[in-house]
Amino acid sequence: MKFGIFYVLECPDRDFPRAYREMLEQIEYAEELGFDEVWLAEHHGSDYGSMPSPQVAAAAIAQRTRRMRIGIAVSNLTFDWPVRIAEDYAMVDVLSGGRLDFGVGRGYQPQEFRNMGVGDLQGESRDMFTEALEIVRGLWSKPAGQPFSYHGKHFDLEDVDCRPTPVQRPTPPIYIASISPETLDLAADQGYNMLVTPTLMTMPELNGFVVDAKRRLRDLGRDILELDFPMNWQIHLADTEQAAVDNAREALTWYFDAALSAVPQGEDVPPTYERYAELVSATDEAGGITVEGLRDGGVVYVGDPDGLIRQLDALHDETGLQHLICWMRFGGLEHDKVLRSMELFAEHVMPRFRDRAPVVPRALREHPAPQTTSLPPSLLVQEDTMGYLPVENDRSIYFEHHRGSGRPIVLVHGWGANARAWDTTLPALLAAGHEVITLDLRCCGRSDKDFEDVSIAALGEDVVRLVDHLGLDRPVINGWSLGGAVATVAAAQLGDRASGLVLTGGASPRYTATDDWPHGGSVDDVEGTLAAVAANRAETFRGVAAAVCAENPGEAVLESIWDMFMAMGPRGDDSLRDLATVDLRKEMAALEVPILLLHGTADAFVPFSAAEAVRGVNARAELVEFTGVGHAPFLEDRDRYLAALTGFLKR
DSSP states (O other): OEEEEEEOOOOTTOOOHHHHHHHHHHHHHHHHHHHOOOEEOOSSSSHHHHHHHHHHHHHHHHHOOSOOOOEEEEETTTTOOOHHHHHHHHHEEETTSOOOOEEEHHHHHHHHHHHOOOOOGGHHHHHHHHHHHHHHHHHHOTTTOEEEEESSSSEEEEEEEOOOOOOSSSSEEEHHHEOSSHHHHHHHHOEEOOOOTTTTTTHHHHHHHHHHHHHHHHHHOOOOOTTTOOEEEEEOOSSSHHHHHHHHHHHHHHHHHHHHHSSSOOOOOOTTTTHHHHHHHHHHTTOOOOHHHHTTTEEEEOOOOOHHHHHHHHHHHOOOOOEEEEEEOOOOOOOHHHHHHHHHHHIIIIIHHHOOOOOGGGGGSSOOOOBBOOOOOGGGOOTTEEEEEEHHHHHHEEEEOOOOOOOOOEEEEEETOOOOGGGTHHHHHHHOOOEEEEOOTTTTTOOOOOOOOOOOHHHHHHHHOOOOOOOTTSEHHHHHHTTHHHHHHHHHHHHGGEEEEEESSSSOSSSBBBBBBOOBBBBHHHHHHHHHHHHOOOHHHHHHHHSSSSSSSOHHHHHHHHHHHHHHHHHGGGHHHHHHTTHHHHHHHHHHHOOOEEEEOOOOOOOOOOOOOOHHHHHOOOOOOOTTTOHHHHHSSHHHHHHHHHHHTOO
């Protein structure tokens, strides 16, 4: 694994000589500590960044270092004449002895476009960027002295040349800062590397984008282990977690205030920049950004080295992370604190990953056939299995199959949760001798995170596939919350191959109210929740976790619920969006199997009146009322819940 450091060179106090002096000292010290590279960002005309010409800084760094590579992240190709860009960075490659890594982008801050005289062209920046990159690459890769011509929409060149030529041939390594489909195609065709960062998204969102990007590049014929995908991450380490938070709070707050004020927003957003405006709007609706929210969402890492090691282990497995750029001087953070953070990283983190072999993301590896795997002995008996079942192309869901001689039961969790939701239910069912199957729905838990279809119908079909795969004999399907709708779909498809349906606080047959179903909230309520999740995933999920139970179940339970939510990939959000419009009354009415409703009268998500109404849809439905209980009777009134469930299974 490779490690770099990164500079935008924010300068809140506008003491630019001090900022540049500290940056150069930190870079020299980074080389001593063993960092592999430094990366520099180009910005214009605001406090957000004070490095308008990274090529000048790169030339200075080339003379102060001997080993480190010098990366640009990025050169904004829409702001300058591409021939001049090619010349300047060719000089850097020469002066550094062939140590340049050339990252490129098209810019995103409207004020910068105006500052550089191209404010009216921001909507055309993607085409300008593509043409400029073709020119730079063409000038660098041609034989020295051979004239170069280019005729495009934005640039027209006839018989031009570039002096000097780069040391690295045919060109220095080129990196693109984007994960749009158009840019991925460009990267696949030309062999460009990709720069990614969670700065304006959560880490789960970024992970999903990276895995999907690598899948698309693979499908376009590229070897993803040959391409470099460095991740730029704001990191601050201290000897204790609290010290790190105290150190970084002011600098992070300043930085994200500056970043959100600089991105495109409002009504006149240029084409292809709409996501920035949506982010700002969602953040405002959620009440702004907090340092705690940034940490919880993985947008930044602020803490001690041990916690960072755990997160990097997970990122290496999930996304194939092999190249980390550490953004340690952010928001004008004090010089001594940056140096100490660098020291802790070099001492504790680097040695753990330096020799880590490259891997493809877990979701892209070929999943072996399900096989016996050790789990905690208290939950397993002989011949229990866990595995992955392919359900969409090479994307798979995770499941656990616990053997038993009693009636099989499939436990389907709710939105944002995973199979661990049933940890208090599973032991009792196993003790009663039942065959129990749990699974992680698409985008949840240990299942792949980048499914294309996350509809309730698709999730229900997965349950049917799993029943068929394991050869289950007339199982009962038990669905909690959103899982109730999934279980209903599965039971309807299985027909007489299922022996019963259980809805545990189940969002079925409808989750939202209509004129003829006056139970639940509205579609707009669901969209409001999803907007809050997009703006601040971690804080919103904390609120959702706190609302699951009618009374506070204790910090440990709340933390476990929140952990499950945070393990869901962003594509899983669309399962809730689909649930808001799904109507399964026809399927529910047609069921010819016993139906058990286990529902709390204080359920804050699926009103008790909805459970009562199910009996009017299908006369087979039996309702067990949990007075004063919220959305999770299996947690809040466990003994009574288990008695009702096991009694149903014995029929």
